[in-house]
Amino acid sequence: MTQIKNIGLFTSGGDAPGMNAAIRAVVRSAYYYGIEVTGIRRGYEGMINGELFSMDRKSVANIIQRGGTILKTARSEQFRTPEGRKLAYDQLKRHGIDALVAIGGDGTFTGARIFGNEFDIPVIGLPGTIDNDLAGTDFTIGYDTAINTVIDAVDKIRDTAESHDRVFIIEVMGRDSGLIALRTGIASGAEAIVIPETETNIGALCERLEKGRKDKLSKIVMVAEGDDAGGAFEIGRQVKERFPHYDTRVSILGHIQRGGRPSCMDRVLASRMGVAAVEALRDGHRNEMIGIIHNEITYTPFEHACKHVEEINPNLLKIVEILSI
């Protein structure tokens, strides 16, 4: 049992729904185990600038249902330099912080890994990103909420698509991964899904759209922003070029996908992981990311918790083909 006195807690990278539930869980469980928590605003940037403040149970009251992160988040150029990290470490010492919990994604853990190697301070990470693209956990905090936000939007667009017999090219988040596009495409009955993991063939896409039109004129095409064919606008342009008679529209869902009240699954996931982070520090874990795999808590060293483009389950791609006929 390692004696931890004061945990520094921060969020970093893109915000994700459920981060507040994780913050609450870390603060409450630390209190339960007699450990103090110091909140750090704006991630590594705030750590360097000394935006630190003491948190208690009440600082996390009534936040479990709120999107975003009350600790705010930011990118930090300074932290990429040894000087910056030294400044950060000095701030932590000044505030008596002897352990860190970092909530974020790939970039957050890269910073944590370097920092944890340079200085003698245990760091535990929680996967907070809507992209669900991290090795070491079945789900990341925010993913389930984001895909529900997407299908709410697509259900609305479908109303208009069917009323006007339109073809909608809808772009969702996913720079390197088609996970969001694939899941939400299946869930919203999309006629086609365009993702970076598979080579995009506009010709085949157009054939597919044309074939189905004898039964139904309105179509939904889900596009991951990082697709090799170049995003929804470019795909829409090419579809219009081939089929000028289609009433083709493009919709970029954009930033609404990051916000909103977290889903039940994300709140439970974040709550479990937050408690596990504090218990991991007490048990002497360091420089690992908490995950949940097959419903069990897991610990993945930061060097392996980096972003990994999971192979897309071919069965899911086949399901799209089967169900969209």
Next chain:
Amino acid sequence: MTQIKNIGLFTSGGDAPGMNAAIRAVVRSAYYYGIEVTGIRRGYEGMINGELFSMDRKSVANIIQRGGTILKTARSEQFRTPEGRKLAYDQLKRHGIDALVAIGGDGTFTGARIFGNEFDIPVIGLPGTIDNDLAGTDFTIGYDTAINTVIDAVDKIRDTAESHDRVFIIEVMGRDSGLIALRTGIASGAEAIVIPETETNIGALCERLEKGRKDKLSKIVMVAEGDDAGGAFEIGRQVKERFPHYDTRVSILGHIQRGGRPSCMDRVLASRMGVAAVEALRDGHRNEMIGIIHNEITYTPFEHACKHVEEINPNLLKIVEILSI
């Protein structure tokens, strides 16, 4: 009491939430008064092409809560010509239709007015558009749902804006009118609102943004798509130009604003208007749009029910200034 035997019912122009509730109300009340209803698909285009079918009570079961329009909608070039309108009239006669109910906006009623003058058939219009820009009614069907959809989206964006201290330029619908931007801007606590009814001064906008930053870095600017300054992307570009240090983002809400389950107010509005349309035809009304003003049913001749850019209530603009400080 005019003897009406068979009402032709159609939707035209952009779809709006609540159109299905209006369709249901027309069909059910016609049945109540012993009048048949013939559904016409795809508006004037379907009228010309003979996409007509008989409707009964069951054809409108379980649609009151659905967005879009089960009758579909389309634009029609052909109907702009005397020949096209003659073809349409012949189709109506062939199906024994002796009255029309048209659900749509400005363009729909222009067509109805011309048609009603050329041929001896009474036409009653229902205001179905999210823009709420028609003379002769306090509210159009779809407006209340659309503004609720907008604030749901802005609440989500606000989560991200605050977490990252970002300035968001959000574009909402409104080619000629700032009504949606103004109402939703007040309702989502926007720091500034940019609408076509008022001359847009980017300099003043930037001063306003800069002034408030001592208290809060994140800002929401609501922009009506038809603003004279040129939409959210252009305004975002100019803000970035002046304040490169801002983390400025642009979000176009787009098509999600047209869809979704109608709000309670829109369902009641559509239901009342649908019943009033059938009763108006029985009472001998013709070539008028049904409206509700101060909670009373009104009848406005089509020539006056055209789109009118209402003067923006200056008190509302002042409220934005007062509350965003």
Next chain:
Amino acid sequence: MTQIKNIGLFTSGGDAPGMNAAIRAVVRSAYYYGIEVTGIRRGYEGMINGELFSMDRKSVANIIQRGGTILKTARSEQFRTPEGRKLAYDQLKRHGIDALVAIGGDGTFTGARIFGNEFDIPVIGLPGTIDNDLAGTDFTIGYDTAINTVIDAVDKIRDTAESHDRVFIIEVMGRDSGLIALRTGIASGAEAIVIPETETNIGALCERLEKGRKDKLSKIVMVAEGDDAGGAFEIGRQVKERFPHYDTRVSILGHIQRGGRPSCMDRVLASRMGVAAVEALRDGHRNEMIGIIHNEITYTPFEHACKHVEEINPNLLKIVEILSI
């Protein structure tokens, strides 16, 4: 122009969505006009106990979208006594408060009227109640959100009702008024509506249910809690008694109707009224409730702003009959 230096602000009676938007508007507009605001927790009870605290712009940041009231609310027996009111007045003097803004319903304004007559302090009221049962305004803050919450719930129940061919007796709020039941009944396509304003005849209700079953077995009956026939359980009991072969279920929506994110209309209503309250005090108004009638700000003396059971619009009742066939 009356010189107001410090406004005491409180909420009282049942909470309603939009109260926070009104609180925000009062605080921000007071700041705009150079007036201080003192928050009073738990209504009259907190006024007596001295639960007062100074509010500034930041105390109302990020609350416009939140349900409930950050000032909390409570009933106060003590305030019904002259001694209690004297204690309250002394607290106000002690904190330099020279005006009050009270957000609540009928009971709140009764207390305000008596207090405003006993002591020389101007009081302005804002109508905050989901019941929409106050004279002097078209809508009260919270009503629009509540009816949307109800139809969301009924849409869900309808899914189950149709899948099982069930008859659902659904009770909604409304002790003295059927406004919520009537509006939401129309909006959710209820087959029958049972409200206190009309004498309830179970025999007629059952005939109505039986008649429609040849077309559709599932039914929705909306009941206002204050109905003379005795609420949903009693009505359900009598329906089961007459028609044991029906699969009859009772659902009491209850407390979910008070909460939730306020609708766009409620946020705008609350924002306008909050600003109007501060401006009214500056203009020398006292002991009046702010209202909005036909989109114009109105001022109603507290003695007339009491609960009044508006006559139900007979056209709306007829619409239920017409549309549920």
Next chain:
Amino acid sequence: MTQIKNIGLFTSGGDAPGMNAAIRAVVRSAYYYGIEVTGIRRGYEGMINGELFSMDRKSVANIIQRGGTILKTARSEQFRTPEGRKLAYDQLKRHGIDALVAIGGDGTFTGARIFGNEFDIPVIGLPGTIDNDLAGTDFTIGYDTAINTVIDAVDKIRDTAESHDRVFIIEVMGRDSGLIALRTGIASGAEAIVIPETETNIGALCERLEKGRKDKLSKIVMVAEGDDAGGAFEIGRQVKERFPHYDTRVSILGHIQRGGRPSCMDRVLASRMGVAAVEALRDGHRNEMIGIIHNEITYTPFEHACKHVEEINPNLLKIVEILSI
């Protein structure tokens, strides 16, 4: 490869969100594999009464997002008798049905098991129930939507609870299982959770409530309807008895928990399982329930797919204790 020509498809037992997505997936994938589908209304009852109809791709258009089941569901006494099952089998033969897909829960599979043993017809089951209480799958269709519906409701009730400093005893579904209460309790920050899997000690519950009141007066207690202490009303009664000074309220969420648009996870789960059911029949599977365990399709014989009260994860109970302090 077994040659299947015509699949009989039905839903049975309580409806669950996502059943329509599963129906769609079965019909579409059967079409893909050149198999006909006959829809059977009202489960086993409709099978006996011959409520059968042919389904094609269009019969399942635009239903993936709808709650309930378009095939309706019912309980059947007749099917419990050999004579009833013989009548059912004759109907299937008469319509040339040579395989069945049954969507439902424990009772549905018991009937399927008996039927599959008595007659030579392969039956595949899909787990459709909000209770998530079946062996052989990580999740049942409808569970994820139901827990999200519950937390939406509790978030609303929390607004009121905090505004009035009330103690709310909230009853959720779960006759034999506390899974819904436990997950939603964690997700909504409940102060206590009362479930059938653990012996309920009102004394300990009251101590817990009393202890926390020095920090916060409002409390949420989640109760599974099947708890040994006797449901929310009884628990509320006992809490009031001990603490008359609490403002204690009881809320039964009831039937809203079954309805609503399915979540993304439920739509994907139902789509995958629907396709797997058709492929299982082609591969010669019979009398098994499709499940998904650790993201892989599994096949569980009906005799093992019965309701099983999973042991509650003690870590989750501890999390409630830790986080509610």
